[in-house]
Structures are given as C-alpha cells and as structure tokens.
Amino acid sequence: MNKNRFTVMLIPHWGKGPVTVSLSLKLIRFISFCAAAAVMVLAFLGYDYLIMQSKMEELHRLEALNELKDAQLEYFAKETRELTLKMNNIEEMDREVRKLLEMDEFNLSKTDLTLKDRAILPSRGLSIGGEDLGTNLEQIELSADYAFYQLEAVKNNLPAAGERLEELLVLIEEEKTRLAGTPSIWPTQGRITSPFGYRRSPFTRRVAFHEGIDIGASRGTPVKTAADGIVTMAKYNGGFGRTVKIKHPYGHVTVYAHLTRYDVKEGDEVKQGEVIGYVGSTGYSTGSHLHYEVHVGGSPADPMNFLPE
Structure with a gap:
C-alpha cells in the first residue's frame, strides 16, 4: 500500500458506476496551496477595490468642494x-x-x-x-x-x-x-464803468473816494440781491436816487443805487438771486447804470473781491 497517495471515490446518483481518482500527497498539497493563494489574492483584490472606491468617493467630494x-x-x-x-x-x-x-x-x-x-x-x-x-x-x-x-x-x-x-x-x-448769505453773485449784467477807489467825480471834477462800482446796463435790466438778507432800506436816497440796502447774515451790507424802481420794502426777507429792482439813472447819474456797494463790518470793501470771474 502506497502511503503517499489518496484515493477519492465519487459515486454518482445516476446509472453510472463509481469513479475513482487517485491523487498523490504532493498534488494535494499543491492544489491546497493554489486554493489558499487564490483566496488570499481575491481577498487582497477585494480590499484594494474597497480602498479605491473610498478614495474615489473622497476625490469626488473634494472636487465638488473645490467647485x-x-x-x-x-x-x-x-x-x-x-x-x-x-x-x-x-x-x-x-x-x-x-x-x-x-x-x-x-x-x-x-x-x-x-x-x-x-x-x-x-x-x-x-x-x-x-x-x-x-x-x-x-x-x-x-x-x-x-x-x-x-x-x-x-x-x-x-x-x-x-x-x-x-x-x-x-x-x-x-x-x-x-x-x-455772502455777496457772491453779480447783481446785474453789464460792464464795469467805474471801479472801486479814488476817482475824479463826474460832477465836481474833484478826486473823491468811490465806495462801490458802477455797472453799466440798459434801463430796466433786472437787479438781483447778491446774497440772502433783510431789506433795511428801500427809498429815494438823495444823490443815490432810488436805493435798496440789504443786511446779510455774516456781517455784510450791500447797496443798490440809481434804480428806476424797486420791488421790495424795508423788512422784507430776500434770497440770493431774487430780483429786487431794475437798473435806472435816478439821483446824481450821468447815464443808466447800477451803483453797487459791499460793506464789511461797517467799512466799504471792493465788490470785485466778492464777484465770480
């Protein structure tokens, strides 16, 4: 009897007789090793697949996070x-x-x-x-x-x-x-015919101080107040003729003289740019013009310093 061999008998359930297979011990060991190796390889592949699947899911999550x-x-x-x-x-x-x-x-x-x-x-x-x-x-x-x-x-x-x-x-x-509230606009349209300062009087021919400027303009040209204020004079004022004087909120006073007429009265509140009268030649005047004065703290100042260019 050979102790290094094994006999396997297979008995089918149908008409054929039993089948006998004789295997050597080495062959059985080889088959067992191959079977074990196959199981290990399949297990490793299965684990690696699960790892790769997990990494792919993480990759998709990170891509979504990136977006x-x-x-x-x-x-x-x-x-x-x-x-x-x-x-x-x-x-x-x-x-x-x-x-x-x-x-x-x-x-x-x-x-x-x-x-x-x-x-x-x-x-x-x-x-x-x-x-x-x-x-x-x-x-x-x-x-x-x-x-x-x-x-x-x-x-x-x-x-x-x-x-x-x-x-x-x-x-x-x-x-x-x-x-x-500060005199800062032109009171009427026209050109300067006599500046502020000393000049020879057209009436006495003597040198006298001219406390304002004369703006030549046609009779009836509107005269506007140079700033917000309150009318303190609106009357015929001797050589100035029809005159309007306005007191402004920051210590300024403006004078508008030789008007043909005025449309305000003493005590009226006026706004900058509001029409207060019209150019004329009343009082001591050689022609139609507006005599315009600006006083600061009670003293006459050159109106040109307050007018835009």
Whole structure:
C-alpha cells in the first residue's frame, strides 16, 4: 500500500458506476496551496477595490468642494470689487468736496481689495488629487478665508465712509448757507464803468473816494440781491436816487443805487438771486447804470473781491 497517495471515490446518483481518482500527497498539497493563494489574492483584490472606491468617493467630494470654493471665491471677488469701487468713489468724492471746502483730506484705512496676492490666493481651477491633495485643499480654504477677510474689511470701512459723507453733507449744507448769505453773485449784467477807489467825480471834477462800482446796463435790466438778507432800506436816497440796502447774515451790507424802481420794502426777507429792482439813472447819474456797494463790518470793501470771474 502506497502511503503517499489518496484515493477519492465519487459515486454518482445516476446509472453510472463509481469513479475513482487517485491523487498523490504532493498534488494535494499543491492544489491546497493554489486554493489558499487564490483566496488570499481575491481577498487582497477585494480590499484594494474597497480602498479605491473610498478614495474615489473622497476625490469626488473634494472636487465638488473645490467647485464650491471656487464659486465662493468668485462671488467674494465680485462683491469685493464692487465694494472697493464704491469705496474709491466715496473717497474720491470726499477728497473733491474737501478740496472745494479747503479742508484737510480724510483717508480711509487702505486694504488690498483686489485679490491679487497670489502668495495667499491660488489660481482658479486647482487640480485635485495625488500627493498635493491636502495642500490644495488647504490653499482653497485659505483663499476663501482671505476673500472673507477682504470682504469684511471693506464692509467694516463702509460705516466710517458713511459717517464721513454725512459729515460732508452737513458741511456742504453749511457752506451753501454761508455762500447764499455772502455777496457772491453779480447783481446785474453789464460792464464795469467805474471801479472801486479814488476817482475824479463826474460832477465836481474833484478826486473823491468811490465806495462801490458802477455797472453799466440798459434801463430796466433786472437787479438781483447778491446774497440772502433783510431789506433795511428801500427809498429815494438823495444823490443815490432810488436805493435798496440789504443786511446779510455774516456781517455784510450791500447797496443798490440809481434804480428806476424797486420791488421790495424795508423788512422784507430776500434770497440770493431774487430780483429786487431794475437798473435806472435816478439821483446824481450821468447815464443808466447800477451803483453797487459791499460793506464789511461797517467799512466799504471792493465788490470785485466778492464777484465770480
């Protein structure tokens, strides 16, 4: 009897007789090894497939996250650009108004809002995968955080800009009130026929001080008040003829003389540019013109210093 062999008898359940198979011990061991190896290979392949499936799911998740972060960055960049443009417009308007008002400039705190810092912000369309997967994800997170920071920086500056604008609006209103209350417009249309200062009188031929300017204009040309104020005189005033005198809120007094007629009375409140009378030649006058005076603190001043060019 051979101890290194095994006999296997197979008995079918149909008509044929039993089948006998004789296997050597070496063959059985080889078959067993192959079977065990096959099981191990299948197990390894199955595990590797599960790992790859998990990695693929993670990859898809990261790709979706990348697209989401990319969209967020684009939104933040757009919002930041729009807010930055508004901030720049506000600052430009602030500078222009302060320049007009001769005020010191106010500079809002500057923040780099253009999202150009590539050391912090990676470019769009990052590749996902490989050994740099974690690094790219960190870059995306950092980019979003930085964009958030930039957007918040602009938003935090907007209240200060709003306060500056409100302050400027108040200053502008005050300046408008001051300008309206200061003689700063031409009282009538025409040319200067006699300036402020010493001149030879057309009546006495002696040198005398001319306390105003003469503006030559046709009879009936409208005369407007040079600033807001209250009429303190509206009457025939000797050599000045028909005269209107107006007191203004900042210490100025204006005089309009030789009028053909006036349309105001003492005590009336008038607004800058309002018609108060018409050019004439009443009183001591050699022709149709307006004699216009400006007094500051009770003393005559050259009206040309108050008139726009």
